[in-house]
Amino acid sequence: MPAAPFDYHAPATLADALALLGRLGDDAKVLAGGQSLVPLLTLRLVRPAAVVDIHGLDELRGVRRDGATLEIGALVRHRALEQGEGALASCPLLPEAAALIGNVRVRTMGTIGGSLAHADPAAELPAVVRVLDGVLIARGPEGERAIPASEFFTGLLSTSLRPGELLAAVRLPLPAGRAGYAVEEFTRRAGDFAVVAALAAVELDGAGRTARVRVAIAGAGPVPVRLAAIERALTGIEPAEPAVRAVVRDLRLEVEPDDDVHASADYRRHLTRVLTVRAVVRAAARAPEGAGAWPS
Amino acid sequence: MAELTISFTLNGERREVRTAAHQTLLALLRDELGAIEVKDGCGEGVCGTCTVLLDGEPVSACLLLAARAAGREVTTVRGLAPVGTLHPLQEAFVAHGAAQCGFCTPGMILTAYAFLRNHRRPARDDIRRAISGNLCRCTGYAKIVDAIEAAAAEAAPASPAAGRG
Numbered sequence: 001m002p003a004a005p006f007d008y009h010a011p012a013t014l015a016d017a018l019a020l021l022g023r024l025g026d027d028a029k030v031l032a033g034g035q036s037l038v039p040l041l042t043l044r045l046v047r048p049a050a051v052v053d054i055h056g057l058d059e060l061r062g063v064r065r066d067g068a069t070l071e072i073g074a075l076v077r078h079r080a081l082e083q084g085e086g087a088l089a090s091c092p093l094l095p096e097a098a099a100l101i102g103n104v105r106v107r108t109m110g111t112i113g114g115s116l117a118h119a120d121p122a123a124e125l126p127a128v129v130r131v132l133d134g135v136l137i138a139r140g141p142e143g144e145r146a147i148p149a150s151e152f153f154t155g156l157l158s159t160s161l162r163p164g165e166l167l168a169a170v171r172l173p174l175p176a177g178r179a180g181y182a183v184e185e186f187t188r189r190a191g192d193f194a195v196v197a198a199l200a201a202v203e204l205d206g207a208g209r210t211a212r213v214r215v216a217i218a219g220a221g222p223v224p225v226r227l228a229a230i231e232r233a234l235t236g237i238e239p240a241e242p243a244v245r246a247v248v249r250d251l252r253l254e255v256e257p258d259d260d261v262h263a264s265a266d267y268r269r270h271l272t273r274v275l276t277v278r279a280v281v282r283a284a285a286r287a288p289e290g291a292g293a294w295p296s
Numbered sequence: 297m298a299e300l301t302i303s304f305t306l307n308g309e310r311r312e313v314r315t316a317a318h319q320t321l322l323a324l325l326r327d328e329l330g331a332i333e334v335k336d337g338c339g340e341g342v343c344g345t346c347t348v349l350l351d352g353e354p355v356s357a358c359l360l361l362a363a364r365a366a367g368r369e370v371t372t373v374r375g376l377a378p379v380g381t382l383h384p385l386q387e388a389f390v391a392h393g394a395a396q397c398g399f400c401t402p403g404m405i406l407t408a409y410a411f412l413r414n415h416r417r418p419a420r421d422d423i424r425r426a427i428s429g430n431l432c433r434c435t436g437y438a439k440i441v442d443a444i445e446a447a448a449a450e451a452a453p454a455s456p457a458a459g460r461g
Contacts, residue, residue: 001339005297008317008363031361038359039340042320051317055364079353103429104407106341108353109360190428191342 003041007050014059014139014168020052022141022164028052030166032075032114035106060113060168063087070172071137074113078125082107090174092286093132093181097124097199100183103191113167116152119159122193122219124183126153130224131199131216134172140165153223175212178204180286184275185218188262194219195263198275200283202239210239210284215276220255220268227254230276239284245277302366306331307375315362322346322357324365325372333373333402337431344430347403348372354410373402376409385409385447394443396434404430408444416452420445 009028011017021028027049031037040046054060060075065087072081072088081088081098088094101107101115101124115125116136129136129149136152138145141164154160161167185197196219203212213234215227233247257268298317303310306329315324322339325331325348334357337345341356348357349371376383382390385405395401404427411418411426418426423444424437432440 002320002323003318005316005318007298008300008361010363034359034361034364035341035356038320038361041318042339042358051361053361053364102341103344104410104426105344105347105354105356105359105429108350108355190425 182282200279
């Protein structure tokens, strides 16, 4: 079905885009790669009076590393994350997670900012930003606002972006030392959203024990969540599979999945534990020997 | 209704058209430019039948506003070889019986074309992964993978020196 007609704006600068969004308010939807918004338009699940197409904003296309922080512009495409060249090579979690997104056509067009602002609870990139304690940079009429990932995702397809604000970039802190990353997800078919995905970031001390463990889960609730109790219990251990499994088996899970057509809530809780173990063990195994985990 | 004039290249030929702002590239190609080799399948970017190359990269024409094609190069399966001839990938699909009803074939070939540009001698598993976003409901995929593998081998024959270190 064709989309319902809308006014179309393609601003050339961020300032123009913000002025437009300020003027149009809730009547406008922001179009980036279009891989989520265009199907919503053609299914007429959303019928905005105006679409503000931001693909021309070259200001949002940059990638730069500033010491231990990687800043990725909102219009950087999944394909670029997957290829992981240049400064993006400093975060090996990105290519692994981006390669799991949709199909090659989605990755060609889709953008990191679009995925984060759309905030699908089963999407990979919101969980990446959550597990790495990323900071989302919004630009609005009052200038720049830095929003921690823990405060950005507020509910199903909902974020703390305010009317008139545009997601401009995301900043990912890169740990020093021995760090490894892994994504484990279960999907019904290739390219589907994950039923559940577990993302792990594990840092080891000099003796090979876990110094810091972070786990984010997608697909088991309205927003990606961190497993705080499991993270604490997995800290200071030798990250071999039996030990990790023993910890994860009995602890409370901070997820509240629902039943739906794809899986029951019980099955999602089961997947959360199984995938968490796999992700943590694999992430720990990838932490390089010695210091200097990040390719510079 | 918001309308705009855009120009873009379709299979090497420059086109200038009026389009409604809310029209997709798929609708523009099929309904106004007669490019009915681009198939209209799911309309949600999942099935791959409307795959076209945008500046050489595979995209879903159903998920691209036509306005976004402005200034770009759009290639459909017709653009892979001169009129009246077949691209080696198309030849391989014929030779291996990789097309049955044919509805997925244009998108499948374009996806394979873009993949083989960056992968000279892919393993079968890599081919299967590469076409996992293009659904075929007839062939069971085996003959499609055969055809893509054969086209890759023809384009990049194994060197006699290969494997001698």
